Amino acid sequence: MLTPKLVTTLRGYTLPQFIADAGAGLVVGIVALPLAIAFAIASGVTPERGIFTAIVAGFFISALGGSRVQIGGPTGAFVVIVYGIVQQYGMAGLTIATIMAGVILLALGFARLGGAIKFIPYPVTAGFTTGIAVIIFTSQIKDFLGLAMGPLPESFVEKWIAYAREAGAASLPSIGVAIGSLLVITAWPRVSRRIPAPFVAIVVASVAVALLDLPVDTIGSRFGSIPTSLPAPSIPAISLADATALVGPAFTIALLAAIESLLSAVVADGMIGGRHRSNMELIAQGVANIASPLFGGIPATGAIARTATNVRSGGRTPVAGMIHALVLLLILLAFGRWAEAIPMPTLAAILVVVAYHMSEWRSFRNELRGPRSDVIVLLTTFALTVMVDLTVAVQVGLVLAAFLFMRRMSEVTNVAEIGENFTDPVVDSGTFSTSREGPLPKGVQLYAIDGPFFFGAADKFREALGQVSSAPRVLILVMRRVPAIDSTGINALRNVIERFQKDGTRVILVGPRAQPLEAMARTGILAAIGEDGVVSDLDAAIALAEHPGPGHPAAG
Numbered sequence: 001m002l003t004p005k006l007v008t009t010l011r012g013y014t015l016p017q018f019i020a021d022a023g024a025g026l027v028v029g030i031v032a033l034p035l036a037i038a039f040a041i042a043s044g045v046t047p048e049r050g051i052f053t054a055i056v057a058g059f060f061i062s063a064l065g066g067s068r069v070q071i072g073g074p075t076g077a078f079v080v081i082v083y084g085i086v087q088q089y090g091m092a093g094l095t096i097a098t099i100m101a102g103v104i105l106l107a108l109g110f111a112r113l114g115g116a117i118k119f120i121p122y123p124v125t126a127g128f129t130t131g132i133a134v135i136i137f138t139s140q141i142k143d144f145l146g147l148a149m150g151p152l153p154e155s156f157v158e159k160w161i162a163y164a165r166e167a168g169a170a171s172l173p174s175i176g177v178a179i180g181s182l183l184v185i186t187a188w189p190r191v192s193r194r195i196p197a198p199f200v201a202i203v204v205a206s207v208a209v210a211l212l213d214l215p216v217d218t219i220g221s222r223f224g225s226i227p228t229s230l231p232a233p234s235i236p237a238i239s240l241a242d243a244t245a246l247v248g249p250a251f252t253i254a255l256l257a258a259i260e261s262l263l264s265a266v267v268a269d270g271m272i273g274g275r276h277r278s279n280m281e282l283i284a285q286g287v288a289n290i291a292s293p294l295f296g297g298i299p300a301t302g303a304i305a306r307t308a309t310n311v312r313s314g315g316r317t318p319v320a321g322m323i324h325a326l327v328l329l330l331i332l333l334a335f336g337r338w339a340e341a342i343p344m345p346t347l348a349a350i351l352v353v354v355a356y357h358m359s360e361w362r363s364f365r366n367e368l369r370g371p372r373s374d375v376i377v378l379l380t381t382f383a384l385t386v387m388v389d390l391t392v393a394v395q396v397g398l399v400l401a402a403f404l405f406m407r408r409m410s411e412v413t414n415v416a417e418i419g420e421n422f423t424d425p426v427v428d429s430g431t432f433s434t435s436r437e438g439p440l441p442k443g444v445q446l447y448a449i450d451g452p453f454f455f456g457a458a459d460k461f462r463e464a465l466g467q468v469s470s471a472p473r474v475l476i477l478v479m480r481r482v483p484a485i486d487s488t489g490i491n492a493l494r495n496v497i498e499r500f501q502k503d504g505t506r507v508i509l510v511g512p513r514a515q516p517l518e519a520m521a522r523t524g525i526l527a528a529i530g531e532d533g534v535v536s537d538l539d540a541a542i543a544l545a546e547h548p549g550p551g552h553p554a555a556g
Contacts, residue, residue: 002109002280004064009317017316024315025323028071031196031309032058032324033331035354037219037339038347039074040298042139043082045091047219047339048226048332049296050074055230055328057288057300062321064284066114066277067265071306071321072288076351076358077256078299080135080390085249087154092236095293096243099235100250105257105286114278117258121405123378124397125259126360126367131385131393133359136351143348146174146216156386173214178345181205185353196309198350205346219347220340228336230329233294252391253299257285261302271311305357373404406455413451415464418478443473444545450481453516455488465496471503474545478538480511490523497528508541509534 032054040050054073061072085094108114138159142149147166152159181201188197209216219226265276281302288300310320367378381397418440440446447464451457485493497507507529512520517534520526526534535541 001277002283003277004280004284004318005066005068005277006063006318009068009319013317013319018319020314021317021320022323024310024313024320026327027194027196027313028306028310028315028320028324029327029331030199032071032073032303032306032328033339034198034202034342034347034350035303035306036074036328037342038351038354039076039079041219041223041344041347042076042079042136042351043074043298044086045082045094045298046223048336049298051226051328051332051336052230052295053292053297053300055325055332056295056297057292058328059322059325060288060291061261061284061300061302062318062325064280064287065302065318065321066280066282066284067268067302067307068274068276068317069268069272069307069310069315069320070261070265070276070281070302070318071310071324072261072285072300072302073306074298075260075301075303076136076354077129077132077260077301078253079139080132080385081249081252081256082298083139084389084391085246089238089242089246092238093242093246094298095236096238097246097250097253098293098297098299099290100243100246101253101257101299102286102289102291104251104254105282105289107286108254108258109279109282109286112279114258114262114280114282117262117278120255120259120398121374121377121401123367123370123374124381124394124401125263126364127378127381127397128385128390128393130359130361130364131382132390133355134386136358137355140348140351140355143217143344144175144178144352146171146178146345171215173216174343174345177205177209177214177216177343178349180208181343181346181349182352185349193312198353201349202342202346205343206341209343210341214343217344218340219342219344222344223340226336226339228333230332231296235294248391248395252394253289255394257289257299257301258282260304261285264302264304264307267304268307268311271308272316305354373408377401377404409452409454410457410460413449413453413457413460415447415449415457415461417464418446418448441474441542441546444476444542445472445474446476446478448478448481451483453479453482453485453489453493455486458488458492461489461492462496465500471500471505473504474506474508475500476508476510476538476541476545478510479513479516482516483513485516485519490519490525493520494523494525494528497525501528506545507533508544510538510541511536 033051036050036054037047040047058071058073061070082094085097135156138156139152141163142152145167147163147170149162149166153162184201184204185197188200208214209218261281262278265278265281269275285301292298292300310324315321368375377397377400380400381393384393384396449461453461500507509529512534532544535544
């Protein structure tokens with residue numbers, strides 16, 4: 001259903017609900033301000049770009065989205081990929097990559113592939129999410145300690161080597177501001193949850209630094225003045241070579257946006273007892289990621305923490321998210337210059353807390369106790385995210401998970417020869433049933449395929465049938481428990497049938513289900529074995545083997 005939730009929720013909308021949504025939007029707008037600034041700086045762009053993103057993308061995600069309470073904006077998931085794109089291609093490259101990602105998201109939504117995102121293996125998402133958290137934490141050590149360093153090295157290991165080399169030059173005022181901000185962020189929720197802790201930490205730290213005249217970097221001292229209005233929309237010029245090179249990062253941005261937004265929508269559903277529209281959510285994410293860079297923003301997606309804050313504050317319709325964007329716009333217009341006083345150690349403290357919660361280290365630890373194949377995917381994705389590149393990590397993680405899935409599928413599929421008597425254990429297991437007793441008719445061999453007949457199981461099938469020493473008069477293949485077959489399975493089945501038919505063997509298929517039957521019909525297998533070569537049960541197959549009918553090769 002491609003209808004925004006806003007359209008649905010405005011039917012019967014009441015004044016009390018508007019008041020509740022407005023209050024929630026105000027709270028979430030205040031929460032979003034420091035996070036938008038912090039994520040922008042961590043991504044290697046100027047702080048106002050985070051605000052632009054939260055305003056523009058946040059509005060479209062709420063107005064067009066498939067969730068009642070989703071709050072959109074810049075998130076920690078994009079920090080690594082955005083930083084890498086900016087360092088290599090500049091803001092122009094980031095703008096084009098984000099627009100391309102928006103187009104990809106639109107295509108996914110209109111193709112109704114929203115439900116497919118849930119099939120991305122959890123070890124892949126857990127691996128790169130925890131890896132991103134580690135990278136965010138690592139990137140904040142410089143400002144947390146107040147180290148007067150130049151640009152940080154790109155390599156994760158080199159960053160920590162540089163920190164160790166410069167540790168003796170740490171600034172005590174910066175450390176004090178950062179630790180004080182951490183204490184406020186962790187302790188304030190015990191005092192009040194109505195006023196967001198990060199906002200309180202920013203106010204307290206900014207006032208303290210100004211009154212005490214502490215030698216601490218602020219947004220103003222590092223980035224200069226912050227604009228007090230949205231920029232005019234524009235599209236930068238970029239070479240075809242760079243645009244082609246940005247296709248991979250664009251797909252990564254789109255994949256992260258889809259995963260994060262739908263995960264956030266699922267969490268929100270659990271909190272309000274609702275049900276989001278995944279395809280509409282992807283379309284909204286696409287529009288948001290096309291609009292955001294036009295106004296100087298960066299990639300955006302659904303933000304779980306801000307969405308949860310919206311729900312806890314009473315927001316129940318997309319109006320709350322739209323008001324959150326308007327609140328941020330008013331803050332930018334009226335108080336944008338005040339953001340210049342925010343201390344950098346405070347933003348570092350906020351991101352350290354974000355990284356801690358984002359890491360979900362307990363879930364990561366639990367995954368290490370899971371199946372070995374899942375652990376391999378988890379650790380590989382995590383290591384590649386931290387040590388190499390997020391795009392590479394996602395691609396390798398998905399491919400590795402796919403290969404391990406193939407291996408598992410081949411392990412659960414079994415191809416077994418049934419012995420001479422119908423009392424054999426395989427028969428009694430329920431693979432098939434028959435009213436007959438005693439030995440098989442002379443010259444008849446019986447095999448049962450149990451499980452999906454995908455390419456992982458094709459070798460098992462060929463190997464099992466290849467052990468037949470002499471061609472039987474009739475070969476019966478029981479396919480009652482084959483739920484699906486792919487092209488490799490079809491090819492293996494065709495090769496086996498052709499080989500046996502060349503030796504004068506008749507092949508009978510027993511009980512194929514709808515999907516395998518349709519696939520065999522389209523590929524000509526059913527025509528090759530004849531109309532009477534497919535029967536519904538084993539009794540009919542045995543009767544056909546005993547009395548093949550006049551003129552049939554098996555009759556001889």
